[in-house]
Amino acid sequence: MTFFRAENLAIQFGGLRAVDGVSFEVREGEVYSIIGPNGAGKTTVFNLISRIYDPSAGRVVFQERDITGVPPHRIAGLGIARTFQNIELFQNSTVLQNLLLGRHEHRRSNLFSEMLFLPHVRRMEVAHREKVEEVIEFLGLQHHRESRVSGLPYGIAKVVELGRALCTEPKLLLLDEPSSGLNPEESEDMAFWIEDIQKDLGITVLMVEHNMSLVAEVSDRVLAMNDGRVLAEGTPQEVQQHEAVIKAYLGG
Amino acid sequence: MLQFVQLVLNGSSIGCIYALVALGFVLIYKATEVVNFAQGELMMFGAFFAYTLITLFGFSYWIGAAGAILGMMAFGYLLDRVVLRPVLGQPAFAMIMLTIGIGYVSRSVAGLVPGWGTAAYAIDTPFSAEGLPLLTTAETSLVISEQNLSIIGATVLFCAVLFAFFRYTRIGVAMQATSQNQLAAYYMGIPVKSVFSLIWAISAGVAAAAGVLLAPITLIDTNMGFIGLKAFPAAVLGGFGSIPGAIVGGLTIGIIESLAGFYLPQGFKDIAAYIVLLAVLVLRPEGLFGQATRKKV
Numbered sequence: 001m002t003f004f005r006a007e008n009l010a011i012q013f014g015g016l017r018a019v020d021g022v023s024f025e026v027r028e029g030e031v032y033s034i035i036g037p038n039g040a041g042k043t044t045v046f047n048l049i050s051r052i053y054d055p056s057a058g059r060v061v062f063q064e065r066d067i068t069g070v071p072p073h074r075i076a077g078l079g080i081a082r083t084f085q086n087i088e089l090f091q092n093s094t095v096l097q098n099l100l101l102g103r104h105e106h107r108r109s110n111l112f113s114e115m116l117f118l119p120h121v122r123r124m125e126v127a128h129r130e131k132v133e134e135v136i137e138f139l140g141l142q143h144h145r146e147s148r149v150s151g152l153p154y155g156i157a158k159v160v161e162l163g164r165a166l167c168t169e170p171k172l173l174l175l176d177e178p179s180s181g182l183n184p185e186e187s188e189d190m191a192f193w194i195e196d197i198q199k200d201l202g203i204t205v206l207m208v209e210h211n212m213s214l215v216a217e218v219s220d221r222v223l224a225m226n227d228g229r230v231l232a233e234g235t236p237q238e239v240q241q242h243e244a245v246i247k248a249y250l251g252g
Numbered sequence: 253m254l255q256f257v258q259l260v261l262n263g264s265s266i267g268c269i270y271a272l273v274a275l276g277f278v279l280i281y282k283a284t285e286v287v288n289f290a291q292g293e294l295m296m297f298g299a300f301f302a303y304t305l306i307t308l309f310g311f312s313y314w315i316g317a318a319g320a321i322l323g324m325m326a327f328g329y330l331l332d333r334v335v336l337r338p339v340l341g342q343p344a345f346a347m348i349m350l351t352i353g354i355g356y357v358s359r360s361v362a363g364l365v366p367g368w369g370t371a372a373y374a375i376d377t378p379f380s381a382e383g384l385p386l387l388t389t390a391e392t393s394l395v396i397s398e399q400n401l402s403i404i405g406a407t408v409l410f411c412a413v414l415f416a417f418f419r420y421t422r423i424g425v426a427m428q429a430t431s432q433n434q435l436a437a438y439y440m441g442i443p444v445k446s447v448f449s450l451i452w453a454i455s456a457g458v459a460a461a462a463g464v465l466l467a468p469i470t471l472i473d474t475n476m477g478f479i480g481l482k483a484f485p486a487a488v489l490g491g492f493g494s495i496p497g498a499i500v501g502g503l504t505i506g507i508i509e510s511l512a513g514f515y516l517p518q519g520f521k522d523i524a525a526y527i528v529l530l531a532v533l534v535l536r537p538e539g540l541f542g543q544a545t546r547k548k549v
Contacts, residue, residue: 050439071443072438072439073437073438073439073441073442073443073444074441075438075439075441076439076440076441077441081439082439084435084436088433088435088436088439089433089436090429090432090433090436091432091433092432093428093429093432101425101426101429101440102440104422104425104426104429104440104441104442105440105441107422109422111417111421111423114420114421114422115413115416115417115420115421117420164436164440165439168440168441
């Protein structure tokens, strides 16, 4: 059984074939990266997987379940979390509140017991808070717990978004350009966290990334795309040395 | 001095009505970024629902009031589900025009419903309009009627329930999250479109409550929704995106109207709200409770 696979995904915007028959498989427990020049269709593939767009052809299969018709708000419940290239956080809330919202799918109680804050609601709240504290510790966000997100530096906000995705306890984590906008030191931290997420938390990671040194450092396998198609797939070294990939990046 | 306090007290009760209608504006705007210009008409429908249950069908006041609120919640939910959701994703302008249209249609439809019509109606309430003395001095006394007391009391109760709902419940927190970032809300597992419908339900329910409370004071007619024109400045005064702001804005406008009606020449009562609004917007453009945002570059 395959953990995750995309089969012949395609989507057109007007006359533009942004993604044109892309297939790949992600094995459980690996870090799988999608690379390619700007406009190659990487983020579009991401948006197809996370159900922002409906593909014009193809299927997305997660744990042997076809998720092509699932609405976006059910994705978290299936065990898939994602981050965004340009950070999508709840700007007027604190870091803690953002992370607690990551627990939304795991909260189970009814309106009235919540409004009265009955003992079992309280116990559940404490359990969610403990889970959030684990993530805060994992990512070293202790100092920012009560800070409002709108005032945070870009690099920290990026980490908060990663933390919020982890709070949903995903099986598959989709990272859209995790190092974009980060300085070299922050990118280095990001690389360590991705490795820890894979090794310590056992979460499968599928990411889109431009920074080749980050890709080479953390990825088990890499898929190179250009013009909405797959160019090559393999280990980071294999893909980097692949003739078509070099040609796509350098032109000619 | 006592007279001044009396005027403030009288103004607060009508201010509470403005506050409830303004609250409806703000709830919908915060979550969906649509200004619902039919908010006053939702209130009008709520009042007519109560009138139907109490006067036409002979139910008690309490059952009529509760029925009107629940009925309007269902109506608000369906309004969003059936009329607004197909337009979702279009520019905000299109949705706002749609709400203006809903307002017009509502007034006409209410005039056509058998038993409603274009006359003005009253409902029997258990609250008398008689003044209860609060404080008595030699020359004059401070009084408040049961009617006004019921409005203030009910407004406080609704605000407390809404506060607890948004602060503590899973769905309330999800609504706040949706108002801050819809895309992120989706990936936390929040069904954003259903949240919009629920917001419309709550907003229509609050409007119905305002209609039921206002009914004994102004009578029920198809044009009572124009009170929205007073509640709108109240919402802007409070900073449009702010729930406490809507309440303070509503009270402020109610109290200023009451004072202007007594101390200023005739005619000022109706424009006082707008004069204050203009003054606030000049001095504090983000409103009393709004957050000044500066674009980051």
